[in-house]
Amino acid sequence: MGIDSIRRDYEQGSLNRDQLTDTPHALFEQWFAAAIQSADTPDPTAMVLSTASATGRPAQRVVLLKGSSPEGYCFYTNYNSRKAQDLDENPQCCLHFAWLGMERQIIIEGTAERLTDAENDAYFASRPRQSQLGAWASAQSETVASREALDQKFAEATTQFATEAHIPRPEFWGGYRIQPLRYEFWQGGRARLHDRFIYERALSDQGQHLWSISRLQP
Numbered sequence: 465m466g467i468d469s470i471r472r473d474y475e476q477g478s479l480n481r482d483q484l485t486d487t488p489h490a491l492f493e494q495w496f497a498a499a500i501q502s503a504d505t506p507d508p509t510a511m512v513l514s515t516a517s518a519t520g521r522p523a524q525r526v527v528l529l530k531g532s533s534p535e536g537y538c539f540y541t542n543y544n545s546r547k548a549q550d551l552d553e554n555p556q557c558c559l560h561f562a563w564l565g566m567e568r569q570i571i572i573e574g575t576a577e578r579l580t581d582a583e584n585d586a587y588f589a590s591r592p593r594q595s596q597l598g599a600w601a602s603a604q605s606e607t608v609a610s611r612e613a614l615d616q617k618f619a620e621a622t623t624q625f626a627t628e629a630h631i632p633r634p635e636f637w638g639g640y641r642i643q644p645l646r647y648e649f650w651q652g653g654r655a656r657l658h659d660r661f662i663y664e665r666a667l668s669d670q671g672q673h674l675w676s677i678s679r680l681q682p
C-alpha cells in the first residue's frame with residue numbers, strides 16, 4: 465500500500481458552538497478529562513512544545529504537562545537546554561496536544577515565564593529519586609561522548625548524594641508556565657469538514673480579559 469493511500473475517516477464526534485464553555489480553559493479541562501479516560505490516548509499529558517530562537521529558527525519537542533490552570537500550562541526541564549535558551553530570548557511559543565485516538569487536537573499559543581523557586585522546589589521534591597539524580601547527571605541538549613559517559617555521570621551523582629535523604633534541586637532545573645493567548649480546539653469530521661473553534665484573548669472596554677470565539681473553516 466502506498467503512503468498516499470493511507471487514510472481514515474474522522475467520525476467520532478462533532479464540536480458545536482453550544483458545547484463551548486465561556487473560557488477556553490474550562491473546555492481544555494473537559495477534553496483533558498476525556499483524554500485521561502480514553503484507552504486510545506496513552507499519554508494524555510504529552511504535548512509538543514514549539515519554540516523559536518531570537519532569529520526565528522523554530523524547534524519542537526515533546527514535554528509533559530505537569531500543571532494546568534486558567535493562568536497557564538506548566539512543564540519542567542533543564543534551564544540550559546535548547547528550549548530554555550529559546551524561551552528565555554523569545555518567550556512566544558506554542559503547545560500542541562494531539563489526541564488522535566479521539567480525533568482531537570488542541571493548540572495553545574502563548575508566552576512562557578519561568579516558575580518560581582518555590583514552585584520548582586516543590587515539584588522537584590515530589591519526583592522519584594532516580595529522576596532527581598538524572599536531572600543532576602544530564603546537561604540536557606549538550607553533546608556527550610558516549611552512553612558510558614552519561615552512565616558515569618549518573619553514577620557520580622548517585623555517589624555524591626548517597627548519604628542525603630533529600631536531594632536538592634539543581635539551580636539549572638525548573639519549569640515554565642505558558643500563559644495562553646489563543647486556543648484552537650479541533651474535532652475531526654466527515655468529508656474532512658472538521659470543526660475548529662478559536663478562542664482569542666481580548667480586553668473589554670473596562671480593561672477586563674475576555675475570550676472572543678470564532679469558528680474557522682477546516
Ligand SMILES: Cc1cc2nc3c(=O)[nH]c(=O)nc-3n(C[C@H](O)[C@H](O)[C@H](O)COP(=O)(O)O)c2cc1C
Pocket residue numbers: 507510523524525526527528529539540541542545546547548604605
Ligand atoms: C514522551 C516524552 C516526554 C518528555 N518529557 C519531557 C519533559 O517533561 N521535559 C523535558 O525537558 N524533556 C522531555 N522530553 C524530552 C524532550 O522531547 C527533548 O528531547 C529534550 O527536552 C531536549 O529538548 P531541547 O534540546 O529542544 O531543549 C520528553 C520526550 C518524550 C518523547
